[in-house]
Amino acid sequence: MTAIPQERRVVTAIPGPKSQELQARRTATVAGGVGSVLPVFTARAGGGIIEDVDGNRLIDFGSGIAVTSVGASAEAVVRRASAQLADFTHTCFMVTPYEGYVEVCEALAELTPGDHAKKSALFNSGAEAVENAVKVARSYTGRQAVVVFDHGYHGRTNLTMALTAKNMPYKHGFGPFAPEVYRVPVAYGYRWPTGAENAGAEASAQAIDMISKQVGAENVAAIIIEPVLGEGGFIEPAKGFLPAIAEFAKENGIVFVADEIQSGFCRTGQWFACEDEGVVPDLITTAKGIAGGLPLAAVTGRAEIMDAVHSGGLGGTYGGNPVACAGALGSIETMKELDLNAKARRIEEVMKGRLATMQEKYPAIGDIRGRGAMIAIELVKDPATKEPDAAAAGALAKACHAEGLLVLTCGTYGNVLRFLPPLVIGEDLLNEGLDILEQAFAGV
Incomplete structure (x- = not known):
């Protein structure tokens, strides 16, 4: 599929020194109204991995917002x-x-x-x-x-x-x-x-x-x-x-x-x-x-x-x-x-199974929803009142990013973590990403 090794690797802080250098250049010349979820600068990407300029390899649960479904360098x-x-x-x-x-x-x-x-x-x-x-x-x-x-x-x-x-x-x-x-x-x-x-x-x-x-x-x-x-x-x-x-x-x-x-x-x-x-x-x-x-x-x-x-x-x-x-x-x-419809359905099966187990442990997960490889969890302060918890979504995303897992938030109330892995992601990477999410819950 791609020359990029399909394994997570964290060798510097995220973002690393080269990304920080580029971020300084960016701040000087790119309009402030253009945001970024995570200011790590990409060097290569493919399969389920994004490799940054510092040599870190992140598991990609974003697909450039559902764009690189076939991977970011599909043959x-x-x-x-x-x-x-x-x-x-x-x-x-x-x-x-x-x-x-x-x-x-x-x-x-x-x-x-x-x-x-x-x-x-x-x-x-x-x-x-x-x-x-x-x-x-x-x-x-x-x-x-x-x-x-x-x-x-x-x-x-x-x-x-x-x-x-x-x-x-x-x-x-x-x-x-x-x-x-x-x-x-x-x-x-x-x-x-x-x-x-x-x-x-x-x-x-x-x-x-x-x-x-x-x-x-x-x-x-x-x-x-x-x-x-x-x-x-x-x-x-x-x-x-x-x-x-x-x-x-x-x-x-x-x-x-x-x-x-x-x-x-x-x-x-x-x-x-x-x-x-x-x-x-x-x-x-x-x-x-x-x-x-x-x-x-x-x-x-x-x-x-x-x-x-x-x-x-x-x-x-x-x-x-x-x-x-x-x-x-x-x-x-x-x-x-590659029958990516079948791959998407398998991703749903794996993700929803793992997320349901997390929900039993962490009542902050108010809802698990979506289909295929378009899955989300809605975070709440209290399952009874369903009061949205945007801070928890932000903290969890940050914790995942630090460990080399790219996740995105969304939702009218800013309290939803969304998962959009490339449909070609390996199941080992998918599960490793979910492991990191589970650790983030334990930490947050």
Whole structure:
């Protein structure tokens, strides 16, 4: 898989002296608004390991935020992207097109849910994909309103900040935001007032009632939801919620958009998370895991919806860059060859088993949730009150980092530890990472 030894190694403090030197250079020239979870500077990465400039090897439970699902230097991605790099780096698909873009769209038509005719447009980032899905939906329906959900995250551009629920750090001080965006409840089982078993039916009824009364279904162009909410805390909407919302959209001529930017491409043990309840979206947005670490995103959907936009209305200078397209084809090849959906399901089995054992010992773990290799634990001060404990999440992450395990936090309340290991991680590394987490709990 990769030349990097697949073993953890801590030889200096983390961050080490060379990383600290680079951090000083960074502070002098990189804008302060660009943060970093852990200021260790990467030298190489592959499989389940990130090697830093000081020679430390960290176990990777982040995958660059669900991007390097096939590893950060997957053979097929490197091979295909390198070959394309030697041929040409760019012509702009809107000037003189090339086959790679078409091949990626063909693969998306094959892999995304539903057997209807599909078309795609390619972009650079998840936020761009979501923004363009809104453009397509508005063009197709002739309507303006867009409905999103509590705890949702959709990006950092002006429109996608409006779609995103969380103020800090994504929206704070950046307004005014795009109009005609309406937010409704989501079925957050762990925190639903009448219990998780009622969340699906009650939350969907509430959301539909709010859309009908406050917005008017006939004014809604699109309903956009992450089938597993990412930054909001890896919330799986309670069963029945997504199908009910999708059905409401269908009945009212609303374009139903599944934002699969974090949850797509084998991450949850299926090609796409919406497949879990058989939901077939009208449009699906993808990015992150699509191209093995190269910047690429897509909107894929029903041909008649995608074709509603006038010629020249969609695009962008770099959208569907040829090197990124080659990377995507290598990434998809790897996912199929190694059956990474099965690998993701195995990761879930191992992680949930170990985390359940930890939960018995440490009641601070209020909830264990997620699917495949998209797993999280929500930390609380008291399981009875479920008061969020962001400090515990931060302390645990810090303790893991010091021992050479990269983990990320998330959640509207900042109290969720999320685990996104590369799908190619070895089971020994996976278990060693969980050992470190368990030690962190004992220490914190």
